[in-house]
Amino acid sequence: MNNDLSRAFPAATLRGLWTYRDFVLGSVRREFASKTSNAVLGASWSLLSPLAMIVVYTVIFAQVMHARLPGVDAAAAENAPYAYGIWLCAGILGWNLFAAIVARAQGMFIEQAGLIKKISFPRICLPAIVVLSALLDFGIMFGLFTLFLLGSGNFPGWVFAALAPVLLLQTLLAIGLGTVAGVLNVFFRDVGPFVSIAIQFWFWLTPIVYPAAILPDSVRALLLDWNPMARLVAAWQDVLVAHTAPDWAGLAPVALLAMLLCVLALYLFRRRAGEMADEL
Template sequence: MRMIQALWGHRSFIVGSVKREFQSKYSNSLLGAAWTVIRPLMMIIVYTVVFSQIMRAKLAGADTPFAYSIYLCAGILTWSFFSEIVGRAENIFIENANLIKKVNFPRLCLPVILIANASINFAIIFGLFTVFLIVTGTFPGLVYFAIFPVLAIQILFSAGLGITIGVMNVFFRDIGQLFAVVLQLWFWVTPVVYPMSILPSFVQGLVKLNPMTNLINAYQGILVNQQWPDWYSLWPVTALSIFLCFWGVHLFRKHVGEMVDEL
């Protein structure tokens, strides 16, 4: 509770930092915030060209011309949101070492600023994707709003994992390098570009242990099949997300003094 009060007391600092980071990111760019859309769009185009003919027939219950493209968007856009948070969080305290040493503020403002900026980027591109769904007549209707609780779980999971990795990386710098490799492998063991049904049954059992699998499946079920998520299947990742958030904050509060010395 005290931590939340401290963050709220520094809300002007957080909002100002979010604005500065967003503006500085695109200040000398001709295309500006359009790069937020271009990068994932290029990934989606490449995967569509490479995999569409192979995968389209494998999508159960998908009978529209845009089915595989929507399937890819549902997976890639939400995965990119996850990877942006955890990928940047691993170095968040190291990159802001000078600020941490010189300015007195709740250090957990830094992950909050990171998550806010990633959320803005995600909102821009997912908003455009939603417009695409409406224009093409593939908008899923009321079930679309089930995305928001799934998204909340994902943000909790990303934040908890990111803070934990970020704290550990201050003391053991190899963790950041190792996690970058793990994140790349993690993408391919998550059913983002392929449906899980094409995997052998014993591999499916292993892939289901991946906490991102049920989240990505939930998005794809909502947007491709227009189905409500299996909420029961999301309980394990929800429990893990809450645990990681508490553990990450505990780890941070326990070692924050040592972190300043290490930085």
């Protein structure tokens, strides 16, 4: 059962993850430490980099450049001077987590070819490491952003808790898609570059740095109806900017898609586990 997902999923899979939990957590710690191991400021960069992003989007865009959300008049902008910066940060932070998981997952089996070839190694640990590493980076950035919301008087209140299921849904969508791409990438090496390019186009097809309201009606309907990340980004913006609960009904199709991708990923993972070791 240890050489792949095994026939006893999900109990066996969870048992394998629990058995190798020290390996998973240790890998996450080593990966985080390796990012700053040779830097003079060390782990401080993990705080300085996201802090710089928050300052650029919230202070420079909103205060220096006097940017504001379309449709918000000058008087309202004076009362909420950071609205545009918060709107940008909400979308970009959510997108960056999604893109980071997909990007890492599509290459994880090739990068860890040595581990894949070890019979006793449960391969399900690799997606877990990818997710936890991405969530650690995201947690640092989002923690600083939350402190900014509190300090600037823009904290949304109890509705902030609604981000937990949104985060879970987005993570499932990302790891499902990334794992499917990761398995295919072992057999068809064009998949990796294709996913990287597709993610770049996907970013600009998602209303993150521009509001969906500026798009023509036909294009807006297409993006919002068929782009799952558009709905997830809107959920982040609803909570952090409008201080309202997400459109749960609108997120239902995204949840279904995430579940289907995860099931497909597990199916491919289980069926092709032995062949993957030979290809690598």
